[in-house]
Amino acid sequence: MAHSVPHAAPSQPIEILSLAAYEAHDADIPTNAGVLSSSSSSTKSARTHSTNTKDVDSVKEVDVEKALTCSTESSIHEEKAQHAVDSNVIFWDGPDDPHNPLNWSSPRRWGTVGIVSGLTLLTPLASSMFAPGVPEVMQEFGSSNEAISSFIVSVYVLGFAFGPLGMFLTIAPLSEMYGRLPLYHGCNILFIIFTVACAVASNIEMFIVFRFLQGTFGAAPITLGGGTIADIISREQRATAMALWMMGPTVGPTIGPIAGGFITQAKGWRWNFWILTIISSGFAIAAAILMRETYAPAILAAKVRRLRKETGNTALKSKFDTGLTPKDLFLFSIVRPSKMLIMSPIVTSISLYMAITYAYLYVLFTTFTPVFSTQYGFSRGVVGLSFAGLGVGCIFAQLYGTWMANRIFIRQLSRGDARPENRLHMMVPGAILLPIGLLIYGWTVQYTVHWIVPIAASGLVGCGLMWIFMPASTYLVDVFTVHAASAMAASTVLRSVFAAVLPLAGRKLYEDLGYGWGNSLLAFVAIAFIPMPFLFLRYGEFVRTRWVVKF
Structure with missing residues (x-):
């Protein structure tokens, strides 16, 4: 073939x-x-x-x-x-063609990276920025339902679940026809519209719907950003650009509440959304003025249309033309993730583990404010600082974990062992740190040990989460190669649904069991999953070759 x-x-x-x-x-x-x-x-x-x-x-x-x-x-x-x-196949006019995004000037290429990275920081930041203001929201809307108070934070993540899936289902046919730029601009505008809608919502039902739609369209930079960087940055410089871009999903959710706590105290909860609107509008305007289409197949498709009109030669086609129609691409995209999630034990088990650990992050997001307000008397402004430990843990885990994971994989590769399972070694300390952090956090909060201890323990939780999440994502890409994005889409949907639903039980859990035993229950579930990295390291190759998904 x-x-x-x-x-x-x-x-x-x-x-x-x-x-x-x-x-x-x-x-x-x-x-x-x-x-x-x-x-x-x-x-x-x-x-x-x-x-x-x-x-x-x-x-x-x-x-x-x-x-x-x-x-x-x-x-x-x-x-x-x-x-x-x-001669009918159209490509770039030589290696130095200025229309090729890889040949753009450095200021234009890195300026684009900066804009995309800014957009990618803002949308995860919006997921948790107003978390310290949840009590004010509930009071203003006259609701005392604790499940709703958690859901108005986590529903944004449910939007993130539908956003990446929706982008995955439409990005291939739409970007092939129109390029990345219309998707950026369209989603930027809709994100701003629904951010404003959150700021002016007059009841809890409206607010929940607007938060969901805000998350849905906020997923666009995360979905499109990596591709934009690949379009314009050479392989030699791509690691730097990707590191800059990836700081958004890592740092955004953790610095959001720190800023949001002080904003809520000074101006009220609605100003979290007004400030997001102002900053997002600035980046959207910069994107509209400065960004150009970067997707090579779309650029060449436009060139083909122009040349066909000028020459009358309808046989002209782009070198990226596969003959697949948008309908074909849509059908392939919608079926593959579902088949993988249902029929591949590798995808099912890894995605389930990622979903549970990711949901723990949002359990903490939705409970930090009441925990540190009631147990330690933090004010509305200061309570945002309780998220700092989690953020520091995530950042450290990303930097050190990436370096160590690459070092381990290169060492195994030099020994002639190139199995994808070698990507999972860093998951072992992650699986161990997660329950340890949860236990220390829960019991120190229960007995109101000095606030620095539970915040430091949340840093261990952040390390554990990242060291589970990062190796698992890399492993799925290595294992499923050609169809890696389908595997990642399946995983994204499952973990985002868990992250939206599980936090609904967070406050009830603490109310019934207390902070100590409540977090211990979460830790016991995490302990039950500790064998998973060891099982994958030993039996992963057998499982993935025994149960192969065919398309």
Whole structure:
């Protein structure tokens, strides 16, 4: 089976796979490095993903549990040679074509990275910024329902669940037709509209609906940002740009409550949303003025349309043209994540573990304010500082964990062991730290030990969460290669639903069991999952090769 990969620099399969992962879609959808399709012999087989014996065997070579082989690379170069002689195939006008985003000036490229990183910081920050103001919200709307008081924070994350899934289902066909820029601008405008709607909501029902929609459209920069960076930053500099961009999802949710506590005390809870509106509007205006389309297939598609009009040659096509229609892309995108979540034990178990640990983060988000207000007498302004330990733990875990995980993987690789399971070594200390942090936090709060101790314990929880979350995400990308984005979409939906629902029981849990035993119960569940990293390290390869998902 020949794999049609339009030639773009770089055109090696590993680059195509990594860029597809950054861009939040599967590698059989066009990227700025090409596409890996299930068949290139005919457009029909590409559209239907033929399931005869020959095709299934071929798919396994580059599909979920198999690495790309030398024969695959040979077929790629054969395809390149075939396309090279086709004068109707449109590509860049040489390696220095100024229309290629990789050839833009440094100020334009890094300015774009800065704008995207700013947008990616704001939307996670919005998830928790008004958490210290929840008591004021409940008082103003005349509600004493503790479940609702937690849900108005976590419903934003439920929007995050639908946002990435919705983006995943539509980003491939929409970006191929229109590019990334319209998606950025459209979602920026809608995010601002629903942020304003939250600020002016007149009852709790309106507020919950607007928070959900705010989260849904706020997911756009997280979904699109990695792809934008891949479009404009070379591989040599991409790690720096990705580190800058990834600080948003890590830092945003933890610094939000710190700022929100003081804003709520000074101006009231609604000003959290007004300030978000002002800052988001500034970034949206900067994006509208300064950002340009970066998605290579969309840029070349526009070039093809222009040349067809000028020359009258309807046979012209882009090198990124796979023959897949938007309908085909939509159907593939909607089926794959569901099949993986249901039929792959690897995806199911890893996603479940990630979902539980991620939900713990929002249990803490929704309970920190009442815990530190009642147990330690923190004021509305100071209570936001109780989130600092969690934030410091997450940041430290990201920096040190990334360095250590890469060091471990390189060492294993030098020994000839390139199994994806080697990505999971850092999950072991994470699985151990999580329950330890929960136990220390719960019992020190129960007996009102000095406030620095539970805040430091929450830092251990943050470390544990990140060291579970980061290796698991990398593992899914390594295992499922071509369809990595589908696996990540399945995982994202499950963990976001858990993070929206589980915190509803947080306050009731503490009310019935106390802070000590309530957090101990959460810790006991985490302890039950401690064997999971060890089981995956030992048996993961057997499980993923025994139960292979076919598409």
